[in-house]
Amino acid sequence: MENLGARRWWILAAVVLATLAIGLDGTVLSVALPTLAGDLHATTVQLQWFVASYTLVLAAAVLPGGLLGDRFGRKRMLMIALAVFGLGSLACAYAGTPGAFIAARVVAGVGAAFATPMSLSVLAVVFDERQRPRAVGLWAGATFLALPIGPILGGWLLSHYWWGWVFLVNLPVVLLGVVAVGVWVPESRAAARPGLDPVGVLSSCAGLALLTYGTIQAGQHGWGSPAALAEMAGGLVLLAGFGWYERRLARTDGGRPMVDVGLFRSAAFTWGTVLAALGGFALIGLLFTAPQYFQAVGGADALGSGVRLLPLIGGLVAGAVGADRAVRRLGAKVVAAAGLALMTAGFLAGAGTGPGSGFGYVAGWTAVVGAGLGFSLATASSAALARLSAERAGVGSAVMQTVQKVGAPLGAAVLGSVLNAAYRDRLTLPGVPPAAADAARDSVFAAVRVSGELHSTALRDSARAAFTHGMDVMLLSCAGIAAAGAVLALLFLPGRPADAGRDAGAAGARPSPRGRPEREPQGV
Numbered sequence: 001m002e003n004l005g006a007r008r009w010w011i012l013a014a015v016v017l018a019t020l021a022i023g024l025d026g027t028v029l030s031v032a033l034p035t036l037a038g039d040l041h042a043t044t045v046q047l048q049w050f051v052a053s054y055t056l057v058l059a060a061a062v063l064p065g066g067l068l069g070d071r072f073g074r075k076r077m078l079m080i081a082l083a084v085f086g087l088g089s090l091a092c093a094y095a096g097t098p099g100a101f102i103a104a105r106v107v108a109g110v111g112a113a114f115a116t117p118m119s120l121s122v123l124a125v126v127f128d129e130r131q132r133p134r135a136v137g138l139w140a141g142a143t144f145l146a147l148p149i150g151p152i153l154g155g156w157l158l159s160h161y162w163w164g165w166v167f168l169v170n171l172p173v174v175l176l177g178v179v180a181v182g183v184w185v186p187e188s189r190a191a192a193r194p195g196l197d198p199v200g201v202l203s204s205c206a207g208l209a210l211l212t213y214g215t216i217q218a219g220q221h222g223w224g225s226p227a228a229l230a231e232m233a234g235g236l237v238l239l240a241g242f243g244w245y246e247r248r249l250a251r252t253d254g255g256r257p258m259v260d261v262g263l264f265r266s267a268a269f270t271w272g273t274v275l276a277a278l279g280g281f282a283l284i285g286l287l288f289t290a291p292q293y294f295q296a297v298g299g300a301d302a303l304g305s306g307v308r309l310l311p312l313i314g315g316l317v318a319g320a321v322g323a324d325r326a327v328r329r330l331g332a333k334v335v336a337a338a339g340l341a342l343m344t345a346g347f348l349a350g351a352g353t354g355p356g357s358g359f360g361y362v363a364g365w366t367a368v369v370g371a372g373l374g375f376s377l378a379t380a381s382s383a384a385l386a387r388l389s390a391e392r393a394g395v396g397s398a399v400m401q402t403v404q405k406v407g408a409p410l411g412a413a414v415l416g417s418v419l420n421a422a423y424r425d426r427l428t429l430p431g432v433p434p435a436a437a438d439a440a441r442d443s444v445f446a447a448v449r450v451s452g453e454l455h456s457t458a459l460r461d462s463a464r465a466a467f468t469h470g471m472d473v474m475l476l477s478c479a480g481i482a483a484a485g486a487v488l489a490l491l492f493l494p495g496r497p498a499d500a501g502r503d504a505g506a507a508g509a510r511p512s513p514r515g516r517p518e519r520e521p522q523g524v
Contacts, residue, residue, distance in 0.1 A: 014180035016142040021173040027150025031302045046098040057109030059405040060209040065114035066398025070190040078118035085111025086174035093164035117398035124385040137320020137378030151306035200258035203242040211235030219413030272384030278485040282478040284411030296444040315367035319374020332383045333495035339375025340486035347479035351472040423470035
């Protein structure tokens, strides 16, 4: 088999470029919504669907995307997925009605859902256990780099050009990604092609879509919403049925389940996936809150808000780059736990933020959170990927990504509820008319707007102080989640490579003569 050598890092560059193209799309849309509302005459419900349609498809279609990559070739599916994503972005730019825009977002979501596990599975096949933490960390860095770049780029484009350029800007990045993948990435697929498993595909997609949609609804209408609870319950029932069916199919002679339940016999895969999801879940709270704090409390615009996220990204990249060296010296268990502990410290420092805190203080603790995430995410993800043979890289990566994609709206809904409850509890409304008071309770942005209309500096100061209090309470919750993750890492995540090698055997990976699972790319 071809020795890839230094070419591995060119392959990583191609994968990172593809990942960045997809990551930019979600963050750019956030700053374009007010403009779209006016130009497309979209209602509030339609604006919600502009975001939710993409999120739903992204969460529901990741698992089938991994299956198709294992069956037909991961390079091929990654290139097709990027092309579909590009076509969806093009359709978004020229959509003339809200319905057409939502349909275009669905197409883009399908492309993104198929590309996401393919990019990660390529790394699982190409990089060995020693190099994988750095590769995964840089891949994750590209994902989070889109967070500040999206608002910065989107805000600049909306200030100077037609709103369609917010989506057309994806096309050159997608084109470069397709070319780079075509030139540098080797083809790989499962030697024994997995079955298509239509029952598993339909039940997993329906269950994930219902669970994600119910979570979105809970975030919008409250956790007491009967419809949201019914949708989440229905999604969980379907996913439980999916798990039962896959387990039953695995025990049947000749059965080919979509997800090999043997993956979860590996402590490294199971807990690596869980810990990466926990770290991401806690981070969602910060990403949900920080832009609101920068704009409503600090007075920044969308562009300035993106710039203020750069310390978080810088910390993440620094942590991710240093993770592989730390893992070689200390083992995955210690490094993952240390990263989550560092996140805990950063969140605790953030909980001391006040309305008048300077940017230097905020930049300091967000950089600490980012560094902790870089350590923990790169280590936990690479520990899970190390248990994947080339046979199961696509679906295994898809399982990891599914957990994280469902966790994103769940984290925003849960932690957003914590913030909103603390905000409303602390908000005071001196002499504010009832209608204006109701609006002020909805969000800090509405409260600041109402304070300007009423020329009430007392309401403005109260809203900013109440929001900052809510953010501090939410950051304490994030600290608790990260601390729990650190304890779980120490208790359950395998530590040294020798331990991981034995764990890989339990997971069914084929050991190489050196004790590592074989995962070389297969030439076509």
